[in-house]
Amino acid sequence: MKSMDSFGARSILNVGEQSYRIYRLDALQEAGLDVASLPYGLKILLENLLRTENGKDITAQDIRALASWDPQAQPDREIAFTPARVVLQDFTGVPAVVDLAAMREAMHELGGDPARINPLAPVELVIDHSVIVDVFGQTNAFERNVEIEYQRNLERYQFLRWGQQAFQDFKVVPPGTGIVHQVNLEHLSRVVFTADEDDMKVAYPDTCVGTDSHTPMVNGLGVVAWGVGGIEAEAAMLGQPISMLIPRVVGFKLTGTLPEGTTATDLVLTITEMLRKHRVVGKFVEFYGPGVASVPLANRATIGNMSPEYGSTISIFPIDDETLRYLAFTGRSAEQIALVQAYAKAQGLWHDPQAEPRYSETLELDLSQVVPSIAGPMRPQDRIALSYAKLAFRGALASSIGEPEQRPHGYDKVVDQSFPASDPPAHEEPQSSGAPPADPVEQATADPGPARAPIPVTFADGTQGQINHGSVVIAAITSCTNTSNPTVMIAAALLARRAVEKGLQRKPWVKTSLAPGSRVVTDYYERAGLTRYLDALGFNLVGYGCTTCIGNSGPLIPEVSQAVADGDLSVVSVLSGNRNFEGRIHAEVKMNYLMSPPLVVAYALAGTMDIDLFNEPLGQGSDGQDVYLRDIWPSAGEVQEVVDAAIVSDMYTAGYADVFAGDERWRALPTPEGERFAWDEASTYARKPPYFENMSRQPEPVSDIQGARVLAMLGDSVTTDHISPAGSIAKTSPAAAYLTEHGVAPKDFNSYGSRRGNHEVMIRGTFANVRLRNQLAPGTEGGFTRDFTRSDEPVTSIFEASRAYIEKGIPLVILAGKEYGSGSSRDWAAKGTALLGVRAVIAESYERIHRSNLLGMGVLPLQFPEGQNAATLGLTGKESFDITGIVALNQDTTPATVRVQANGVQFDAIVRIDTPSEAAYYRHGGIMQYVLRSLLD
Template identity: 60%
Template structure:
């Protein structure tokens, strides 16, 4: 996209300090009768983007005027081309993106083009944060051992990323062990105002981005507009393609008051998530305003922004204001940059203050912060908030639906309650203090000399993790956890030995202020030792449970529990042995770890007894807001940030000494089990094959509501007896070296075998089963989904998925679309789709269809045994949907009866039509670049 247009005379100049910057002034639109103050903050950022990229083609003067005169009540119908300033990636999603770019270079060469044309045109920044696993925990060497194992497992991936950093222009990587990408983005990468040289002039404009992780929205807390997209869309953005989007509706969320004593930012975000989910904000922007935002520190705002995917919004943004500037100064940004941010946003009328007029919104809702109560969310979804005082009763109510296949019929077993002096096991209190320092622990019996089978029951907490980007960037809740740990240790309390404890800070800054405040030693004494600096338990990298804990859970079909300070708790995500997962604040994670079970009543039951035998309740050790704020004031300053980020790109010795291949085209290794050449461009013709009807299709799976990308493309461990495990064994990989699905996203052979292989997937086509199982039709033979797909491919049978509401919710996983594509799935019919997943399906050339309002798989009487025909798609696409979006679907059952119904084609924009017609977004981009001469 060029920026040759200036229809509204907006090109202007801004002076800040000693420098002059070219800017595109929003106030130039006011002479056209536009009232900028009525526009939400987020839309003003989009409006500047259109002004800057106006070229008469991708962005027209009419597009700009339409957005400037935005109707808050109108249904989204107008497409605009949005060009973010940069792209952010983490390594799980970043590795396959770089694999695709490397494969595109090969394909470009085969098409007779120049491979060096394949380069990120926008800055692409990757933070390696998703590969560390919690193998060792609760010991002083947990961090060093986990880091060593991470590097051993991922050496090949990391060498590939170093090749990419060397081979591609405009691409940089932050090495492992430095922090979580969203926190590194917040503390270091984000500019708030971006500058670049264009035609010899410095140009200033809002820092905007798309990221390959759903929680890219965390940066919204800093006033930076950004959201998660699939890796497929991100690759296109890197290659200069605009993000095609409908002008969104914007929901205003008014905050008033301030949080009361005992309530945390996590309680607030769980309350906000529940309210917005109830309202329904999928595909919408959410913007926070009102006097309450001045009461929220930047970290609290970032916490709320982080969970936008959980409440379903595209973004959850706060305006730039004095708190933004304070945080930039605290986190070590230069005074020159801070001055530019202030000058730019004030000049553009986008700097928020108490006197700022309220914008117009599509809908509004409000929350008095003083009404927020301590809460948790679970056991399966982040939006299922439960008041802390009702958590135990809620779990017991949910228990019948959570029971495992081996559970006793009455769901009850006789166990010994965790009592004993000082909270230690009554049968061997001294042993519980033992520390195993030689390697990853194997069993509680070995480590603590405790028979866990006597203690474990439904509701027993086996994982307690302070983890994930959402909370580990927030000093208020992290310091609260540290103070609570200190008080617990001083009272003589301890964590039951079967609880796998872990502390995974979002950046090294956290441990710096913990050490300065003298809190780290107390967390260590409760076995919350630092296990790594990355996204661990929240993405399924919790590591294995001790063998005897796992065995007891399996033997008795127990519903074991994890508590974590993360943002995701979907089925099968955290650990395959754990059936109930609850999100909560870091101090509550510590409190529940001490309690040892989710149905502990903190009001009436003590956490243990102190050294004099007196009962200790949660209220006795819960820190006050003053204790937390005093500790923050005395232990956090800009020097900590400056010190840690001065060397953030260097990495440790392992990274610095890592050997990597060189050259413009990657030298693929034929025997690699981590990095394989992506197959999407194999045999690709220079021109796309015309769209044709899809006939004779079979159903691979019939799925229910809220099937997430975790169900479709699971992260976490690889099962030895599954298709992916068998593939790895056949290629000489020992089960101990399987690593995780996420770490092997650069190998399509592993990932296609892991597609729909989640242990909690329920396919109605194979009733009574759990996991990636289906029936091959018409024979009816039961087998794995992957094996069935191979047989269908041999028969040239296209495949279909039938699903319910919110299909593809959860993380923005490109493999949730790439995997189905490689399985041979051509169509997905659902009641509704999650925003990112729908666009990813189109981006991989899969047709998303939506049942008509009120129609479902059940109401239509579909069993999945039918043969499906989809006709008339080419006519719809050729007409650009001028005659409507409904497609005729014919389903013929085994007895020859025919059901016909109409479904809505969810190819939402004209640009997406081009992507679909080319077989996918990457094929479209590649053909365009190959045709440039």
């Protein structure tokens, strides 16, 4: 559809000898609209509308509505956002490509042209989620893990190689290159995008959506980007704009500078805590003020990366001199940097530290008040000042293995501190309400709960140790969140060097690993001569990918695994990642703590969380003397000196010179050919999904739901990690039974993530997380429910129960509490739900991405009336549900509520279809069906 220009915004920007067509924001100023004071992120959206105005999806009224944004208004105006590009990682990217291949098949069967199913926006996929830490602590760990990765994933990689050849404008970054978000930050992001339009180049802000919730990492560069589900990404790939409500924007003012001894990780955990408490779900957050200039780009990216942990859509920094410095440092061309600077200044996107844009709400942080921190044991927003870490751990342990009265005094205050939380004077101890004063030393050594004797362990090499509650069994420097930040990575290596020089070693029960987000990290480690010190402590390179942070930590040390099982121990992982939800890191590890890379090394040396790092030694050095954290912690000056000497721009230029080519192993893969994929019925990795079976050219009318039963009744904060299959495939699970039936040996089960292209595996793992608690099956953890098709109502697997309901034609519903679907943008959390036969979810509230994804799969998200939930309504989950009023959607209207009747209980549920486009997706049975039918015309 031809672009319009109702406001006369088309103009020319000359940069050196090159001319670009741009769409001037100040043209709206001339029309009497105040765009100068708009928040940065809304300016980017406004340019997007100006450039894509077509009189249908984007109108002059849409543009005027955004330019006239009222900061205090509740979001109620829909706009259509067209991202410049789409970024995928392989776990979420494979099913996206599988769906595109299936859409080509469906297009062919409906009499259309399969070639019309093709990316219409640039798509870049980074294979980074498949490497598992099978081998660690050895010099050949990287080579062995990559070899095993290829053996496990040959079919998937061949499929992606086919996609790269079959689809236009689809590029793949091969395995062993880096983590998608770090590659996106260091290489793929343009900040200002260019494309050919008619007879000249057009320049516009680089924007993207990605199939990983941590896509906002590039917000640190000033790139508007956020995570979407795979089904939304597929629509964007097919040229469909993404419908969104004009958001509220939270301004976060920064002042001051970080104090000595703190890291970017401490800053981001502090901000995460603040923003989660402020409730920013679905909002834009942007940073402004004089303190912005003192925040290095790597720190900005770390903050943006954590956006899903506090729930914002984006957390963005504006373009300034630091942005240009980073672009030059990471090898972007002089021409690109000149364009970024000229465009940002011409469009009012350049940061003014004195400006006060209009915001819906504001927060402020004095950076000098940040203290060393960790977060855990199961949520990234649960920040703990490092000085309280031992006390907080003991309280968490007592609450998990003992009664509340056994918790140490002050624990409740510690884990719910309001920022700022600086270290108290020595004579003060944080108190819970009504608790008596307590001596801090005595309190820190209080009995955490039921006593337990340590379990002695003899390892394969003859080394002996003792495992107990709180033993650190995984210590991983991993995840794009921190490995993209040279300062914290160098700090970890310098701490390792000092530890080795003093004769310290990691404890033998700790599985250590180093998984950087790009090869640049190991390049500067080598240049600085620091690799050997990390190796000496067992932090050998295990891969360039997202490992422990997504559950690819591999098996525990066998003797440790046995001791944990024998003693029913609550053991610990420490990692420099962004996620620590229950069951995510490792099924045998109950407590998980996020922290900076140097603290990961420190806890590997200590071997336990039951330690006060400020006052207790990490161990004894080779001279027999106690060694404390303060003895080996590097100063900021020392770190910066190594950063300046060891990291040069050429590392980035060389590292990304041929990023899409891959190594010899990748290039030698046999690759299928053809416009349509030749599905292999024997494949257990890539199977044709059933979404388009018996699909007609016109959608069937939607219907009300009659006689539905409850598949699962869940509490608050059920994450997509609880819903979507992730991590290893348990040998006793329905997915394992399926694989065994298809001739796959247990050693070759691989992970759920690696098999996301096989719907048969994935639906068997949906709602099967080992920490899921379904109230229909009390006393169980995992994917269990009641089968009400049988008179004895037995407890069985959720998958088996769903098959029984489907066989009898009984629709299903899910009941849930607050924040349903929080966490990563996992499309299989919605796909699996739909394929299990669930027609509707009724929850107290939703996280943004999962609610949208449910609609994208034809599942109706409903919300309990304000102030009510399943408990207050007296629902037990055993009722039969009728939901009426849905049919109003056939008249192109979206009802505000529908009537729910459940065995005498009646209430009006709020319909969470928030935009007209979402209503269209639901009427068509899902977003893929909607797009496919639109391309038939």
